[in-house]
Amino acid sequence: MRTDGRDPSGNVRDRGSGGGAVGAGLGAGALFAIVRRIGVRGTLIAVVALAGIYFFNPLGIRDTVFGLLFGGTPGVTQSSQGEGSACDAQKPACDFSSRILRSTEIVWRDQFQQGRLPNYGSRTQAYEDPVLNFFSGGVSSGCGQASSEMGPFYCPGDKQLYIDPTFYQVMEQRLNAPGDFAQAYVIAHEVGHHVQNLIGATNKTLPGEDRNLTSVRIELQADCLAGVWGHNDQAALDISEADRREALNAAHQIGDDTLSQGRADPRQYTHGTGPQRMRWFNQGFNSGDPRRCDTFAVPAGQL
């Protein structure tokens, strides 16, 4: 693929580093620092509270693509503004992400204009460009404090995306998911969550289905919407078959079954299996039609 066919987006912010990510990932050092600061009892209370926040998801933070799977938890942090630049040392990654964001703006503006969207009862409105924040280490978002170890995420509350640009190295080195189009897929997936937010899919539930299955439906739909984006800007970005395979490989590598090496109970899955994620990405990429991404219209067994 090549991104020089697209300008950088004007909707990016460099939030710098820090943002008070004291407990990022709760590594041993960070944990000791917290215990020293607030004591053992305080730490236990904080951990229980954070677990509650995470599992009951009161802010609707459904997406932390790699979240708990990396052992990351929402950071135990003080809120503060980041310092310096997250992009100075990561210029190519930030520039690339910004151009992909621009591409998604063009595609989704057009899809919204044409009303080509799954219908969840929300009045079809014009597309609203989301802001993409680059951060390093930790960041304060409308969904609370977040750390890099949670992975890139979208916050429905402030309608903004957050990514630590070094995440692309994590993909290549820890997830065996290299390639520029694999990286573009990550941005497009998060933008997919923004689309879901605008069309009212984010709060959709089906009777009798639990939180995890609902989350799987949401995540697979975001994968499908990422594929729709790829289809609709294929020419301008010169997306090849090899590129598509990079995205499919990434979708496979971040499937719940792959990440848990088959050890997790499928009822605990929140993002779908590798094959499911590949299938839904392809569904979007092949059709180019967001209406073919209605994961809520499919029986659970056929996702």
Ligand SMILES: [Zn+2]
């Ligand atoms: Zn997601």
